[in-house]
Amino acid sequence: MTEKKDFHVAVVGATGAVGEQMLKTLEERAFPISTLKVLSSSRSAGKKIQYNGKEYTVEEATPDSFEGVDIALFSAGGSVSKQLAPEAVKRGAIVVDNTSAFRMDENTPLIVPEVNEEDLHNHNGIIANPNCSTIQMVVALEPIRKAFGLNKVIVSTYQAVSGSGQAAIDELQEQTRAILDNQAxxxxxxxxxxxxxxxxxxxxxxxxxxxxxxxxxxFEEMKMINETKKIMHLPSLPVAATCVRLPVGTGHSESVYFEIDQEGINAKDIKALLSTAPGIELQDDPEQQIYPMPADCVxxxxxxxxxxxxxxxxxxGFHMWVVSDNLLKGAAWNSVQIAESLVKLKLVK
Amino acid sequence: MTEKKDFHVAVVGATGAVGEQMLKTLEERAFPISTLKVLSSSRSAGKKIQYNGKEYTVEEATPDSFEGVDIALFSAGGSVSKQLAPEAVKRGAIVVDNTSAFRMDENTPLIVPEVNEEDLHNHNGIIANPNCSTIQMVVALEPIRKAFGLNKVIVSTYQAVSGSGQAAIDELQEQTRAILDNQAxxxxxxxxxxxxxxxxxxxxxxxxxxxxxxxxxxFEEMKMINETKKIMHLPSLPVAATCVRLPVGTGHSESVYFEIDQEGINAKDIKALLSTAPGIELQDDPEQQIYPMPADCVxxxxxxxxxxxxxxxxxxGFHMWVVSDNLLKGAAWNSVQIAESLVKLKLVK
Structure with a gap:
């Protein structure tokens, strides 16, 4: 039987920076949706949004919103997830949660599909989407761990303001203009x-x-440290992080030092490995000044x-520079990818 | 005998971003100057500049410019230093050179006064001022090395555009405005x-x-690696660097990981040590959100x-965040400090 199933999908936090990207990504991926609910706080209820050329009205998220929902993507802050994700699960939905509410809960899988898709089998209704800065780093580290072992990670981040939401994006723009104009x-x-x-x-x-x-x-640094260990199934991996916010709109960068287990490996071997690794695009040609930059990844x-x-x-020991769109692979795209994995693994009823 | 001597001083590259700061710093420090020559390339010759309320005309730097000069501060690019610093020395001047021309020359001391002032005694006419990003890091590391030993350094930098000169400062400002206005x-x-x-x-x-x-x-990363070893007299210290340019006007920041030799030391001990170390201001109270930032250091x-x-x-292992004005301690102030040390140690004839 190859019957194709469509799903009842809800997006919670639909009007936020990540929620918008989630809807755009679902549309671009042509995710099999039969009905779509766009949910938010009471403050944004009533707003109109477009999906696939059709207009939807944003509704206030309540426990009853999740009746009949198969998959609910949450990105409306930790307190909303804590309150409503269990209600959604109670009503039969699988929740993909983009907040930190359940990430370190031992009964909740924390998923980056390129790294630990198989952990989805252990879900109990809620699947956590990791922190943006963690996701891009583990995508780059996992092929290395698999091939050569991984013994140590020290990361310094260069993070964009959109990780703090639309208000931070607006603040960067308005403040930048004010400073250029010598205004307070x-x-x-x-x-x-x-x-x-x-x-x-x-x-x-x-x-x-x-x-x-x-x-x-x-907390951001501790998220990177703890989430990396959990996702990679390396509870005793030494991981250190220093997280820094930059005047960049979108696109997180990371300076990553790592030590592998195997001897005799050269940077060339790491490059060859990552050039074909899932979810990665290698941009590494110093002579041609080719390297990743946030302005290019958006x-x-x-x-x-x-x-x-x-x-x-x-x-x-090796060094590398890892860049990704924090709203996409760091949030919306990873969440939609998790939903696609759930469908592929037949884990959505 | 306590006779106070004044000196014949020349500043080469007087119209550049660093040269301007050198003159300002000499003025603020009331450096004992009897005559001042402000020198530059032929392009800037004829410009007028102010020093201590007096107007000076910028002259083109030639070998003969250094006749009668006691101390010459160079900051006009490596090729100018390579050509003219030996000419200045030939004419009896001591050169403090802010370019990379002589930094790794084994006959040239590379000086950060808080770290290795005594190396000045070995000078042969030229004293090199280290790279901006190196200076602020070794000022922070030296008290730690002295007290607890130092075994490893891994740094990721967050560097301001003024390290690339006035054209880079202008480019950042104009480009930022263009992007905000959606212009090419x-x-x-x-x-x-x-x-x-x-x-x-x-x-x-x-x-x-x-x-x-x-x-x-x-080259910037190799400068940090090699200069750190030379200044700190630790030729086999493992040092790694990743250097990154940011949309910041002035003020370099550094995320520094380091390992010490001694066991049983806590972050508290490092803080106590640095709170009284020369040239350092400790800004470290997370609970009050107190930490250094480039916007505050200018x-x-x-x-x-x-x-x-x-x-x-x-x-x-420890982590720290080090910030300094790259035009001052990273360049002009360190150069003037070297000149002051030369006077103090009676090394200027």
Whole structure:
């Protein structure tokens, strides 16, 4: 029997920066949708959005919204997910959650399809989509782990403001113009909407993404550390992260140092490996000044890798530069990919 | 005898971004100048500049310009230094050279006064001022090396465009405005003036500073690696660097991972140490969101250090965030500091 099934799909947080990209990605991928519900907070309810040439009215998300829904994509903040994802599951939906609410829950698989698609089989209704900065890094590291083993990761990030939502994108633009015009501008959004102080992001670099934990790391850094171990099934892999916000609209970059297990491997071997790895586009030709940059990655689904080179002292050490669209592979595209994997593995009833 | 001596000083490259800061710094420090010569290429000769309320006419630098000069500060590019610094020395001047021309020459001391001022005694007429990104890092690392030993350094940089001179500053501003206004703008300066391709810097991050070397590293990265070893007298210290240009006007930032020799040291100990170290201002209170940022460092001579924390896996590993004004401590201020050290150590005739 090769009957093709269409699904009842709900998108929660449909009017946000990621929600918009989710709808666009579902449309581009021609995801098999029979009915679509676009949900949000009461604040955005009533707005109209377009999907596949048809107009939809945004409805307020409530527990009953999920009656009859097969797949619900959540991207409306952690508290919404905590409250409504279990309600959706109770009503028979599978939830793909783009917030941090369930990521480290041991009963919730944390999925990057290129890395651990098979973990989907252990789901209990909710599947977590990892943090944007984690996703692009593990896509680049997984083929390396598979081929040569992986013993250590140290990453410094160069992250775009769109990871903080539409308000941060607006703040960067307005503030940049104000500074160029020598006008005053009071920061209100970055580095963290709900934190005590806000700082200028235009023409600056802020070494804080999300709030601080007691150990001196930020939550963003701890997400990268813990999520990488969970996704890669390497609970004792040493991972260190420093996360920095830049005056870039979209596109996260990462300077990644890693040590492999196998001896005698050269940067050339890593390049050859990544040139055919799933989800990766190698952009690595220093002589031609070819390397990934955030301005070039916007709107593309791949993880771009370049600047791969041997450490000059540690024979098993390497450096690379990893760039991806944080709203796509870092969020919307990975979520839709998870939904596609669920369909492919026949895990949606 | 406490006779105070004044000196015949020349500034070469007086109209450039660094040259301007050198003159400003000499003025602010009330450097003991009896006569001042402001020199440049023939292109800028004839321009007028102000120093201590007096007008000076910029003259074209030629070998004869250095007759009678005691101290010559060079910042007019490597080829000018290669040609004219030996001529200045021949005429009895001591040269403080801010280019890379002589930095790795084994007969030329490479000086950061907080780190290796005593190396000045071995000078042969030319003293090299290190690369901007190197200076701020070694100021932060030296007290740590002294107290606890230093075994490994991995740095990822976040560098401002002013490191590429006034044309790069102008390009960032004009290009940013063009992008905000949806107008076309053809990059012509960054990442490297003389290289084949130029890329957008506004709202972007470019993982190339200076041209590429055969080993896949850039010259900027190799400068950080080699100069750090030379300044710190640690020829076999493992140092790795990834250098990235940001849409920031002035102020370099660095995410530095380092391993010390001594066991049982905590981030608290490193903070206590750096809080009283020369040339450093500690800005490290995550709970109050206090950490260094480039926008805050402009016009200040200190190296700002924050985000100091233990690595979560390596007991001897730590992370820190180091920020400084690349035109001041990274260039002009360090050069003037060298001149002050030469006077203090009675090394100027």
């Amino acid at each position: 501008y009071t920061p209100e959004v970055l580095p963290v909407k709900g934190d005590k102080k806000h700082y200028q992001i235009a023409f600056n670099a802020i070494p804080q993404i999300d709030k601080f934990v007691d150990n001196g790391y930020t 709107g593309k689904s791949e993880v771009f890798v370049g600047r791969i080179r041997n450490d000059l002292d540690e024979p098993k | 703008y053809t990059p012509e300066v960054l990442p490297v003036k003389g290289d084949k391709k130029h890329y957008q810097i506004a709202f972007n991050a470019i993982p190339q500073i200076d041209k590429f070397v055969d080993n896949g590293y850039t 016009g200040k001579s200190e190296v700002f250090v924050g985000r100091i924390r233990n690595d979560l896996d390596e007991p001897k």
